[in-house]
Amino acid sequence: DGGITQSPKYLFRKEGQNVTLSCEQNLNHDAMYWYRQDPGQGLRLIYYSQIVNDFQKGDIAEGYSVSREKKESFPLTVTSAQKNPTAFYLCASSTRAPNTEAFFGQGTRLTVV
Amino acid sequence: AQSVTQLGSHVSVSEGALVLLRCNYSSSVPPYLFWYVQYPNQGLQLLLKYTTGATLVKGINGFEAEFKKSETSFHLTKPSAHMSDAAEYFCAVSVGFSGGYQKVTFGTGTKLQVIP
Numbered sequence: 001d002g003g004i005t006q007s008p009k010y011l012f013r014k015e016g017q018n019v020t021l022s023c024e025q026n027l028n029h030d031a032m033y034w035y036r037q038d039p040g041q042g043l044r045l046i047y048y049s050q051i052v053n054d055f056q057k058g059d060i061a062e063g064y065s066v067s068r069e070k071k072e073s074f075p076l077t078v079t080s081a082q083k084n085p086t087a088f089y090l091c092a093s094s095t096r097a098p099n100t101e102a103f104f105g106q107g108t109r110l111t112v113v
Numbered sequence: 114a115q116s117v118t119q120l121g122s123h124v125s126v127s128e129g130a131l132v133l134l135r136c137n138y139s140s141s142v143p144p145y146l147f148w149y150v151q152y153p154n155q156g157l158q159l160l161l162k163y164t165t166g167a168t169l170v171k172g173i174n175g176f177e178a179e180f181k182k183s184e185t186s187f188h189l190t191k192p193s194a195h196m197s198d199a200a201e202y203f204c205a206v207s208v209g210f211s212g213g214y215q216k217v218t219f220g221t222g223t224k225l226q227v228i229p
Contacts, residue, residue, distance in 0.1 A: 004156075031214070040122060042203065042221035043157075050214045090156055094217075098209030099145045099164040102217060104156030 002027045006091050006105035012113050013078070013085065021076045021108045023091035029103070030096045032074035036060060037088040037107075046089075049074055050096055078110060086112050115140040115206045119220035127228050132176075132191040134223050136204035139185060146187040147205040148178055151222075157203060163187060174198070199227045 004025045013019045025032065031050050035043040045058030049068040063082025068074055074093075078085045088109050092102040120135040138144055145164050149157040161172025168180040174197075178189045187204060204220040 006156075033217075035219075040221065043219040088154075092157075094215070096214050098207045098215035099162075101147055101159045101162055102157075104149075104158070106156045107154065109154070 004091060004093055004103055004105040006089075006108050009106065009108060011108055011110045013110060015112055016080045018077055018079050019110065021078070021089055021091075021110070023074045023076065023105060024072055025074075025093045025103070026072060027093055027103060028071070029093035030071070031094045032068065033092045033094075033102065034058075034064070034066065034074070034076045035090045035092065037090055043090065046076065085110055115144060115208055115216070115218050117204050117206050117218050117220035119202075119204050119223050121223055122221065123224045123226065125226040125228060126194045128196055129193050132189070132194045132198065132225065134189040134202050134204075134225065136178075136187045136189065136220060137185055138187060138204070138206045140206055140208055142208050145207040146178075146180060147207065148172065148176070148187075148189050149203045149205065149219075150174075151201045151203065153200075160189070160202070194225075194227045196227050196229065199225055201225070 007022045033048045034046040047066040049055035065077045090107050091105045094102040116139045118137045147162045148160040151157045161170045163170045163180045171177045176191045201222045201224045203222050207217045
């Protein structure tokens with residue numbers, strides 16, 4: 001079945017550590033996205049990529065980094081510079097056409113301990 | 114720039130009652146509109162979408178929404194709530210830009226509680 005796989009589902013990080021969240025899709029989508037979800041704030045865009053080897057900052061990119069070396073993969077690194085990283089992270093993909101929906105992974109819940 | 118406003122962060126309805134979740138948008142170009150549902154600790158799932166054509170759109174699980182351009186609204190309704198409808202609902206607007214990419218903006222979400 002086609003879809004998006006995020007791993008791990010739960011992740012614990014010590015302060016000062018970098019962690020990488022995995023996102024893989026087999027839908028042959030060009031565009032991929034990372035969102036952060038906090039209670040009452042909806043989804044906020046961290047980074048997005050419309051094509052391999054290219055990505056753009058979203059609304060809250062500070063403290064995060066990404067790469068897009070393969071069409072299928074869009075990993076997100078939460079760096080130690082991110083002041084408040086505890087959140088639910090969602091990866092999504094879509095075609096580049098604006099009238100098509102995004103497909104979401106099941107999310108990764110990151111907790112700083 | 115586009116934006117989405119969902120009125121009411123929490124909505125409670127009795128089982129069997131009408132569900133109405135409100136969404137208003139702003140966009141400088143013709144928008145495409147979506148409703149997604151999220152169950153706890155899961156990703157978002159598409160309920161329905163409006164692209165072009167018929168303004169009344171039917172989705173999964175008995176939900177529907179009507180695009181009203183004059184009111185810049187895309188409210189989500191369901192005639193009779195079921196316990197399984199308890200979830201968080203997100204409205205989203207998508208616009209296209211030159212160069213072949215889209216920008217999607219989500220609302221802040223409405224949590225639906227269904228009371229037995």
